[in-house]
Amino acid sequence: MITLEGITKVYRAGEVEVPALKGVSLHIPEGEFVAIMGPSGSGKSTLMNVIGCLDQPTEGRYILDGYDVSALTDDQLAWIRNRKIGFVFQSFNLIPRVSAAHNVEMPLIYAGDSVQRRERAMAALESVGLLDRAGHLPNELSGGQQQRVAVARALVTDPAILLADEPTGNLDTESSLEILKLLRDLNQQGRTIVLITHEADIAAFAQRVVRLRDGVIVSDERQALAAELVR
Amino acid sequence: MSIIEGLRLAVNGLLSNRLRSGLTMLGILIGVSAVILLVGVGNGASVAVQQQIQSLGSNLLTVFPSNARGAGGVQQGFGTGSTLTLDDVKAIANRQSSPDVVTAIPSAGGRAQLTFGNQNWNSSLTGTTEDFPSVRNYPLASGQFFTAGDVDASSKVAVIGQTVVTNLFSGEDPIGQVIKINRQSFRVIGVLAQKGSSGGFNNQDDVVVVPITAAWNYLLGGRGRNVQQIYVEATSAEATSAATTEVTQVLLDRHHISDPAQADFQILSQQDVLNSASQTTGVLTLMLGAIAGISLVVGGIGIMNIMLVTVTERTREIGIRKAIGARRRDILMQFLIESMFLAGLGGALGILVGFGLSRILPLAVSSLPTPIISMPSVFMAFGISVGIGLFFGLYPANRAARLRPIEALRYE
Numbered sequence A: 001m002i003t004l005e006g007i008t009k010v011y012r013a014g015e016v017e018v019p020a021l022k023g024v025s026l027h028i029p030e031g032e033f034v035a036i037m038g039p040s041g042s043g044k045s046t047l048m049n050v051i052g053c054l055d056q057p058t059e060g061r062y063i064l065d066g067y068d069v070s071a072l073t074d075d076q077l078a079w080i081r082n083r084k085i086g087f088v089f090q091s092f093n094l095i096p097r098v099s100a101a102h103n104v105e106m107p108l109i110y111a112g113d114s115v116q117r118r119e120r121a122m123a124a125l126e127s128v129g130l131l132d133r134a135g136h137l138p139n140e141l142s143g144g145q146q147q148r149v150a151v152a153r154a155l156v157t158d159p160a161i162l163l164a165d166e167p168t169g170n171l172d173t174e175s176s177l178e179i180l181k182l183l184r185d186l187n188q189q190g191r192t193i194v195l196i197t198h199e200a201d202i203a204a205f206a207q208r209v210v211r212l213r214d215g216v217i218v219s220d221e222r223q224a225l226a227a228e229l230v231r
Numbered sequence B: 001m002s003i004i005e006g007l008r009l010a011v012n013g014l015l016s017n018r019l020r021s022g023l024t025m026l027g028i029l030i031g032v033s034a035v036i037l038l039v040g041v042g043n044g045a046s047v048a049v050q051q052q053i054q055s056l057g058s059n060l061l062t063v064f065p066s067n068a069r070g071a072g073g074v075q076q077g078f079g080t081g082s083t084l085t086l087d088d089v090k091a092i093a094n095r096q097s098s099p100d101v102v103t104a105i106p107s108a109g110g111r112a113q114l115t116f117g118n119q120n121w122n123s124s125l126t127g128t129t130e131d132f133p134s135v136r137n138y139p140l141a142s143g144q145f146f147t148a149g150d151v152d153a154s155s156k157v158a159v160i161g162q163t164v165v166t167n168l169f170s171g172e173d174p175i176g177q178v179i180k181i182n183r184q185s186f187r188v189i190g191v192l193a194q195k196g197s198s199g200g201f202n203n204q205d206d207v208v209v210v211p212i213t214a215a216w217n218y219l220l221g222g223r224g225r226n227v228q229q230i231y232v233e234a235t236s237a238e239a240t241s242a243a244t245t246e247v248t249q250v251l252l253d254r255h256h257i258s259d260p261a262q263a264d265f266q267i268l269s270q271q272d273v274l275n276s277a278s279q280t281t282g283v284l285t286l287m288l289g290a291i292a293g294i295s296l297v298v299g300g301i302g303i304m305n306i307m308l309v310t311v312t313e314r315t316r317e318i319g320i321r322k323a324i325g326a327r328r329r330d331i332l333m334q335f336l337i338e339s340m341f342l343a344g345l346g347g348a349l350g351i352l353v354g355f356g357l358s359r360i361l362p363l364a365v366s367s368l369p370t371p372i373i374s375m376p377s378v379f380m381a382f383g384i385s386v387g388i389g390l391f392f393g394l395y396p397a398n399r400a401a402r403l404r405p406i407e408a409l410r411y412e
């Protein structure tokens, strides 16, 4: 599903060059639940931006679902993001001016998909248990609810991959647990999930933990489903 | 993303900041209503001038004396010479030599002080002959015009216009009354019908008309027996150019001039006057439109300004939209539709306000010609305001569309 080969990313801040990724190779097969762990500044978000086609790597090859991403144009990348990837961000990133339902519907609007758009948005909201909040604006919802709306938005185009960058970073323990269970359920339905975190007990929900330090992978191990214990 | 979706987004965006949207729209509104109003005033003025000129008769020719373009090559203005005589008038009116001429009348005059009882009025005096009402298109309201006999006898009789009636007589019938013209007693024998000239230009109802002989003898002292102008009535508007040729030939013969370039007179047809007047009013309309257009451009810059602020404010939103699959063109459309909608709505309201003002303003300022608003100019104003939204929205929208998703997402 996801294949990274020798990915490097160098940020240029004026004259200074900051190498954020220094040759990352990684394969994530379909249906896997992978946690990417590492201390702050280790390059996790940079990696997620590359995997999510939000940013192009400086060097290296990235194959996503058979597409060589480095060869695609801006509009093709937008299409990939729309159809193949669902994003969940630490800071929710909902559009504050429009209702929860409209937020969830938005990827379908850009997909040019007008068939039963509202119904599909409602179904996605229902799957995260927020059907009764459809008409609310984001600032009328709690943090946990906002993140669930974000998950619904990520799901609505039925993407193969869900990318979550510290999705619980702004949430209390209870809401965090809800989101993580949601992600685990989605994985059990066959979706590939990449979860970025710096907390070990959150990584425990994943089947595989990849550790990153200073832009390189330092360990990559499968783990027993510790999350079963949490239940 | 469909247009309807874009419109929904635009309305949503504009409503989320009502005051700002309203003020920005006001800029376009003022510009468009100024264009509508001022161009309407220009058109109104042009129509008023044309009507006034046409009311003189479209088959009218005017002959002015002029100094010949002599060896010095200096040509002087209209009416500076004194080369026309009453005999010239009679020769022109002769149907043998000029078959396309109905008749011709002389004209000599100036300003005159009128008195009746204790009323005073300063008016425009014209000395002429009995054919004045038909040549100059002045029907009589009451009484009669003076006759050829009056001209021969230089009778002290006068025919006055409506403005003079209003200002000299308070209610009584002017016919038969004796008024003083420059301290000479004249009997009023007729009143001209109202010409209804609109404000600003020569008031054609503020006239007093007397036999040209009486004017020479009693009123225009010391200026000899000059004819200042000859008015020639052609058989029709189409015949004016043929009549011009004939009159030219008659006068050249009579003045013993062989080279037409040396002519000591000039002939102006009403068509010439109309043409130069429409040219002038056309320039006036254009200038008024241009001045109003400037305010429209200022309104457009206001839109650009606000759209730039909006794009900056929504940087993060743009990042989110791009992350979930918006293409450049989707973002471009969103902001273009928003600025076009803003400008278009401002334009539509501006048209309404412009219409309203053009109804109200003439009531408040009576000297203003009644504005004439043409439908094409309304559609054009609307089109231009939408175009301004497009033009001034393009840069901000393009800036939004070019934002890179990660940078936009990081924006606080």
Ligand SMILES: Nc1ncnc2c1ncn2[C@@H]1O[C@H](COP(=O)(O)OP(=O)(O)O)[C@@H](O)[C@H]1O
Pocket: A011, A012, A013, A018, A019, A020, A038, A039, A040, A041, A042, A043, A044, A045, A046, A047
């Ligand atoms: N836009 C940027 N410009 C310059 N340096 C950056 C930029 N984004 C990230 N970095 C640097 O790259 C490194 C990795 O950052 P990041 O991927 O955000 O780490 P993490 O998400 O693991 O905390 C850090 O040293 C960070 O300062």
Ligand SMILES: [Mg+2]
Pocket: A044, A045
């Ligand atoms: Mg990070």
